[in-house]
Amino acid sequence: MVVSATPGWESERRLTAIARRGLSVPARTALAEGQIAADTTVLDYGCGRGDDVEALRERGVPAQGWDPVFSPQAKQQPSHTVLLTYVLNVIENPQERVQTLRRAWELTEHVLVVSTRLDWERRRVKGQEFSDGVLTSRRTFQHLFGANELRRYVQEATKVRCVSAAPGVIYAFRHDNDRLAYLARRIIPDEQWQEAANATAAIAAMVSFTEHRGRPPRLEEMPDPVLDSLGHLKAKELQRLVRTAVDTAKVQENAKRSTLNTLLFLALEVFNGRGRFSSLPLAIQFDIRSFFTSYTEACRRADRLLLKLRDDAYVRAAMRGSKAGKLTLTAFYVHRRAVEQIPTVLRLYEHCAAIAAGRPPTWNLVKLQHEGRGVGWFDYPDFDTDPHPRLASSYTVDLSTFTTSFRSYEESEDRPLLHKKHEFLLPEDPHSPKYQRLSQAETRAGLYQNPALIGTELGWEAELDRCGRRLQGHRLVRRSRPRNER
Structure with a gap:
């Protein structure tokens, strides 16, 4: 993006508008997580050459772009999703920087996606210190944010609680229920209902839901084909049919899992701001009514879980007792496929780091320190095909200081590798x-x-x-x- 230069400053911001092949990481992240869809309008504010706009349009997304140099005549229309992609870091004037962010927020109807370069890229930015950033040899400017600094920065400008979607990618939601729905999906994916072309299939779909969730579905969360197929049955008759068909052991087992998932969501919600019961996603409300005596009781138990995260002895005991994962003298390592099966306090540990500093888009091993508090995500691309997979990259966050670091091993001649892969799995x-x-x-x-x-x-x-x-x-x-x- 190019905006008006500071008086006395000959900025070359236009040179930062690089050409891309395909979607940028922030746009790709938002698309994958449902913040951009075919029925959502998108404004790329400071779109540069417009590569994201073009790529989204090719996917059927109604996207528009505005840029003061490359697209100055385009309209700045309020949109469901607004992208502010690698814009803030090239603005050398701090006042102009926050004004740009606030203008993007004014145009946001539902979610603002803010992305910048992060401070661990400093070694790749050649230049001299200038103001609060770096002046490059091309007379461009870069202010490199810390991951948690960026989240706080966007929160202060928008006055809403924000979430780190990935390293250097922040979501600011206009409505709190959208933020809570997003957090819930990160912990408890939406239920996938079976096809229900007739009454028999609809009852089977209800049985599957009940066994997987640990409770029967409510009318509000049942898809229309299921409701249409079962409209001739009375509620009591339907309940009897489902009750006689379910596997009771599965229901009980998954009721425990849903209870723990709800506690994890509520504990994480405290970390990022707890909302009213009515603001929670309907599925979470129904889980609370099914598995707890009240919202107050559920919140109290979630608060106790959050306090346990500070207890070193409790955390180490959870690591020792986990069915999956490898415990060393300093940390606990577990594969992505097994993360949902580790103790809830350890899942909360990993989620807190992800909300604060962003979880990288590619990883398959996570490290939780039990000496101090820190989380690392490691990418071993060939974990299942290579008997001793080589490390491609690592991203770590120190939860005491919220400093982050990233390292790529792609060009290393002696990469780290893994042994005894079974120890990281269930x-x-x-x-x-x-x-x-x-x-x-x-x-x-x-x-x-x-x-x-x-x-x-x-x-x-x-x-x-x-x-x-x-x-x-x-x-x-x-x-x-x-x-x-x-």
């Missing part, structure tokens, strides 16, 4: 037996005799060579010796 994970067999074979072969050497590619290859072994997929086999060594 025992019932379909891949666990295969991973465990490999770990046992590697242990018997003596490959773990020198733990300090095997944490990176070169050290691991050296140990494989020393032990005369090589890998064929997830099988360990003897390495063939050259003929002249036989």
